[in-house]
Amino acid sequence: MSTVVFEKLPALDYENACVALPKEYGTPAWEALSEVAAIRKALFSLLEKLDAHEEIVSKIRGKPVVIKPNLVIVYSNIGTVKPEFPETTDPRVIDALVLWLKQYTDTITIAESSGRGSPTRASFAISGLDRLSKKRGCELVVLEERPCELYRLPKARVSRTLYIPDTFGKVARGEAFYISVPKLKTNLYTGVTLGFKNSMGIIPYNERQHAHHYDINRKLVEMMYLVKPDLTLIDGIIGGNGPCPAPVYPVSSNMLIAGSNPVETDRAAVRFMGFDPKGIPLLTIADELGFNDDTVRIIGEAAPANGFSSPDYSLLSDRIIRHFPNIRVLYGIDKHGLGNPENSDVDVRAIEARCRGGCVATTRFAFEMLIAEGKSSARQGTVIIGSGIDGYWLDASGKKYSVQDIAALKGYKLCIGSCTKSISGICDQYVAGCMPLANAPHAALHKFTRTRCAILGFGNRHFPLFIKALLETRHARRKLLKAGATLDMDFPVIDSAAIAVEPGAETDASPPWQALSVPARTDPKTLKRQLRFEDDSLFASLTGTFIPNRIPKALYRVQAVLTTLITISPLCAGFLALFGLLPGIPPSLLFSIFIGILILHSFEVPFAIVAEAKRRRRKKLSQISTSSETSGRDAVKVMIKTMLIGYPAWLPEIQGIHDEDEAFGCRH
DSSP states (O other): OOEEEEEEOOSOOOSTTSSSOOTTTTSHHHHTOHHHHHHHHHHHHHHHHHHHHHOHHHHHTTSOEEEEEOOSOOOBSSSOSSSBOOOSOOHHHHHHHHHHHTTTOSOEEEEEOOOTTSOHHHHHHHHTHHHHHHHHTOEEEEGGGSOEEEEEOTTOSSOSEEEEEHHHHHHHTTSSEEEEEOEEEEETTTEEEOTTGGGGGTSOHHHHHTTOSTTHHHHHHHGGGTOOOSEEEEEEEEEEESSTTSOOEEEOOOEEEEESSHHHHHHHHHHHTTOOGGGOHHHHHHHHTTOOOTTOEEESOOOOOSSOOOOOOOSSSHHHHHHSTTEEEEEOOOOTTOOOOOSTTOOHHHHHHTTIIIIIHHHHHHHHHHHHTTOOOOOOEEEEESSOBTTBEEOTTOOEEOHHHHHHOOSEEEEESGGGGGGGGGSSEEEOOSSOOTTHHHHHHHHHHTOOOSSSSTTSTTHHHHHHHHHHHHHHHHHHHHTTOOOSSOSSOOOOSOOOOOTTTSOTTSOSOEEEOOOOOOSHHHHHHHHHHHHHHHHHHHHSOOOTTHHHHHHHHHHHHHHHHHHHHHHHHHHHHHTTSSTTSOHHHHHHHHHHHHHHHHTTHHHHHHHHHHHHHHTTOOOOOSSGGGTTHHHHHHHHHHHHHOGGGTHHHHTTTTTTTGGGTOOO
């Protein structure tokens, strides 16, 4: 039998400082605050009640403890119109928890990996947890800066293998006690985000992208085969209602909830939020897989709080239309063989729901971020999601659009997700990925609406801190890679439908996980690619666009400018000398130098033709050769470019600088 305990806090002003610790943290004046004392008293009482039934103190005493807060994005003066939103775990709750734990253990770690593009080092600093760790004598661990271990999950259907940082490898092996401390809040992708969903912030970034689509709920549940909280402590003092991971709005629920079974603790919290647990797929799948406890004991359960509502993830909602009235959304999501629409009465909202956990919610997140930044736009255009249903995409009314119809539409066209790759050629912008990088649709919509991002700029008070944190994380990760560590699964994530378990292949007696050896990645070519990936990831965090080999491409562009100037300078100077503007220099000498450079470049043409053949193979075009296939515009274009620019026109292709462009939707 497991136990869940509710602890009601007295009515005080908890919203102030619920996102970030004030400068006065740790001083006598801060310690004397009534809300600080109330939080501490309530948390101690809550855990003592839980201990009376579950003996958690005996499980903690003398053992390393890992605390996992939820710091997906710390919304505190980062460029939004409203300066703060209660998106993340209240640091005062973490402070009280550390004080309680200090009675029984001296080894306490606070571990987190914030959302991609929001460096965890910055999250620790903005929230004040860096100061808390120094004050209370506990360790901070940035999980994206830890080497990963690899595990097989025999009973899983979605993620049969899983990379996790070594910090949580200790948790999986029972060497550390794991406390999940989420915020009580709603979520665009999964409805709610509570105790065991908080584990999404454990796994590395690329692993996080895997199956972040229609199978996201099962993926999150199946992670409990490997890592499951020993104690779940839900911060419901100021809850969050809205489109998380975009900003959520405060709900003064004045409640702390703790439990020994993560599924039953989350279920009790869902009821407290006023939702039916049967309507939350995270919980129904957890029940299906046997992670629930029908004998759970509930202590102090309160009446449902007021202020929570199911998050609106739709791109067809009145809120989106109000802020972006001229943006049309077309859906062609055809997952799981759910059938093709045969008439205009089709339920477009049902089509939209087919991939709530991927491109739909992440695009709604992008729109919400623009709204939070105070942006809106009347620019005309179309957002397209899905590969098409029987060759068609549908608007909000159910009207069908063919590829030809979409091509004829006026305004900007934005394709979101890898499913739209087949029609990306008729769009102005294509955002690749299944799902795309979380900030990629956000950046794309800024381009679409011709608005400037306040968060990735100096409208964000902490922008210099973001840059510093990104550079420090890049340095730490590159150091680990050079030492032979594995940090993540490969990127881009090659995603497919969920892997079916063969009948009889796994039984109830099968172990929940099996440790696998991580293959060494020390060969120079692989290491070079991984180090470049770290640079590309840093730029993607700032721009929202992942461009592979960004730095080599930029260097070759600079070289192309220089070689072009070297090529044409003698020609231009020759004409100046011809008209007497460069006295003393014979024009014939300058023209001869120009012709000599062209002759040198002509020796490069065969290499340029080979490079063009490689480019065509990469783009799945017909290969050219030195025969008649090279006649016409393509051959002329290749030769002119090479004669003018020289090696920067063809060497990048030969070296494979552009080999990954297609996978990332880069147009070159």
